[in-house]
Amino acid sequence: MSIRVGEAAEAPEFPTAAKRLIQDSQIRRNVRHATDVIRGKRNRVVAELDDWEQLRASAHAIKEHTLRNLVRYLEQFEAACTNAGGEVHWAQDADEANQTIVGLIQAEKKSEVIKVKTMTSDEIGLNTALEAAGIIPSETDLADLIVQLGRDQPSHIVVPALHRNRAEIRQIFRREMNLPALSDDPEELAAAARAYLREKFLRVDIAISGANFVIAETGTVCVVESEGNGRMCLSLPQVLITLIGIEKIIPRFEDLEVFLQLLPRSATGERMNPYNSIWTGVSPGDGPQRFHVVLLDNGRTQVLADEVGRQTLDCIRCGACLNACPVYQQTGGHAYGSVYAGPIGAILTPQLQSMQHSQTLPYASSLCGACYEVCPAKINIPEVLLHLRSKVVENRDAPVYERVAMKIAALALKNADRLSAAQSVGRIAQKPFERDGVIANLPGFLRGWTAVRDLKPIPKQSFRQWWAERDQSK
Amino acid sequence: MTISLFITCYNDTLFPETGKATVILLERLGHTVEFRAAQTCCGQMHFNTGYVGDALSMMRSTLDVFATAEVICIPSSSCVAMMRDQYPHIAQSTGEPALINAVSRFLPKVFELSELLVDKLGITDVGAFFPHAVTLHPSCHSIRSLHIGNKPQELLKCVRGLTLIELPDARQCCGFGGTFSLKNPEVSAAMLSDKVQCVLETRAEFCTAIDNSCLMHIGGALSRQRTGVRTVHIAEILAATDAGAIQ
């Protein structure tokens, strides 16, 4: 078993990556602009629905119910999908999924595939595996195309290229599409992508997709999108391979009435996204005639085993937590070292991939709670972050300086006498650092604080001393 | 009414003026304030950094100290949030029925200062005088955990002489996050820089909040940048009268 989340194993840890990104003025401006725009739109359309909180409560409950009955629903889906002409494959981890997909494409004797935006395929590193097998994958979502042609990493779950501005996109398209006269007008850039991809849509006969929702009862799959590239991939080729994380399942068709209200409003701030493709198995004479589903674990069952952490699997990948997160807004997605960025990435990546980033990602949050507030599935992200932090400490993975400091603090806070004594020690210890009534330069792990902030020195008299004095004089 | 003050460890150590102001204010409103000297810390810093065992000890001690208190006033929303959001889970995890009971008896008695004034005591005009332009930073815990709503604003609006100026992008975190500001100092500083910019846009003289933790953070930058804008805990504004303004 090797669980892998994209290139996360090789990526630098959050504080290191963030430090570098914080200095990239262009990325910061691009990320700020994009998140501000989506957040504004999301807030407007969410405010339109007076039953938003009820929808969130239902989504959360449906997801929790589904996870508790996952075996039954996966088997139900498999039976219904097979019955409708689909073929279901199971994959324990990234390598197994990649091998299965490569095998399916090779059995069709094809060497080129078109892809519609699937985070899960980024998670398992599918493109790398395809290329290694001599198969050319073409991303067809505009943002994914920008990322792929720019040999870049996605930085957002919904808008993977939001860190790029129009001038950069023009550069990439000019180079990769051989269009030297291309302007940076978004209409013209999108038209270039349309022409570039239309040829592929009409020619390439095998497509790979992800799924937003998978319905157990009917064996139905639903893909939510805006551009129409999804419809192209899902309708035109003869062969379709759909990669699905096992947590994407929902019980019944009618449950879509909850999720298709929550997802578009949360993700792009639209009342409804332009296109939803909903299909079941194979329809003779319409759409792909060979349909494969790959059901992927890749660490999900490990997440499921954790009673606090399992709510992470409720995620419907809307990206609202990224747009709402003040940390993400400063760093953008690349700081998270994973295809899953932002608050959801900070809890998903360390749980899926237990080795890398688990010491730093749970701390990549000020615990402000903005993520929980907007999450359409009501995932209590701060609660999971705190839970993961406690596991870091439990596993003795926390840095030594921190363990020592926390131990000393715990001893000092054990009772009131010790606290008073610690306050006295603090007053003496701060003396060398105090200038003009402020502390402006502390050493060691406190340096980060005083680099940009003054610290108020501990005053001569604590509150408890004042109280005791006042009590006596009464 | 006898009100027991939980001053919190960092107010005790770093912001005694907030504690004094809370005492003066509640006494002025005709209540008796008691201070149980055995109190130390609610356990928030340890819990939020992952040190659950240490937090549990502090929770036990806090529950013991306040077992017989009738009403507990805490001038810090993040400590109240720690108690309301985490104490029940921490107690559950021990499986000790006595501890679980102690938490459920304790929580209904806990009030953040503005909750105590507006909800429990039913008062918004506390007779304060503070002739300054003030902006309010609604701390994350106060809005997203306590759901404090407009209580601090209602209290501030009744303060004579005070001009309340709305803070742009008020609901954004200041970037403190306890040990977050030490573990990710650059990101924290970037968030703080945005917050300071918003505070300066208001042209207020004071930035207030119901949490000294955020104020220590915001105030640290306002001081470093020599902005001339000060931070002050809401208790100190509400305690001020024309007989004695704050220093």
Added chain:
Amino acid sequence: MSIAKQVILTRIRDALARSPQITYESCPREYRRASALDVRSRIELFEDRLRDYGSRVYHCSSDQIADSIALAMRNAGKTALVIPDGFPRTWLPDECTFTLDNGLSYQALDGAEGVLTGCAAAIAETGTIVLRHSGADGRRALTLLPDYHLCVVRQSQIVASVPEGIQAATEFATSPITTISGPSATSDIEMTRVKGVHGPRTLDVIITEP
């Protein structure tokens, strides 16, 4: 059973061994599942949303459909459209050309001026057209490759809200379904909305009685 399936299902059972059951029926459903909007208001809301998306909207009675189609085509500068096999011939105006989709190649569809279809349902609140890809809706590629889509919606097909739309679609849940809410669009470049990336750039709608 494949080994992978066996392993995954065992892991799931182990992961859930100590967790209590949650029933489907216990999931709260307190959101609005039906709307109080009358027919008039539903039509108005639907039209409003469509106009928001940049669609031209036409109204007609059941005996004026052909005239409306001719008018819509004239306004859009179209002289010939492709129609699915199940599209009612009596709705077609004589003065325009219509090509029947009897399995046209993708290249032929790609080169067509546009497509004319019916639909299976419509949702007012979101300006959504629901296609079930049979009869007057046509197969999936038909409404995808041409750059212009003209859709005839009967008033009685318009429901108010998303839950009502999904409830209507439950009837044909396992048919291929496409929902269309405005023209193909992207905001991937600096959040600037650009219409018409891959699907039809223009979607016009005729709302007909009853």
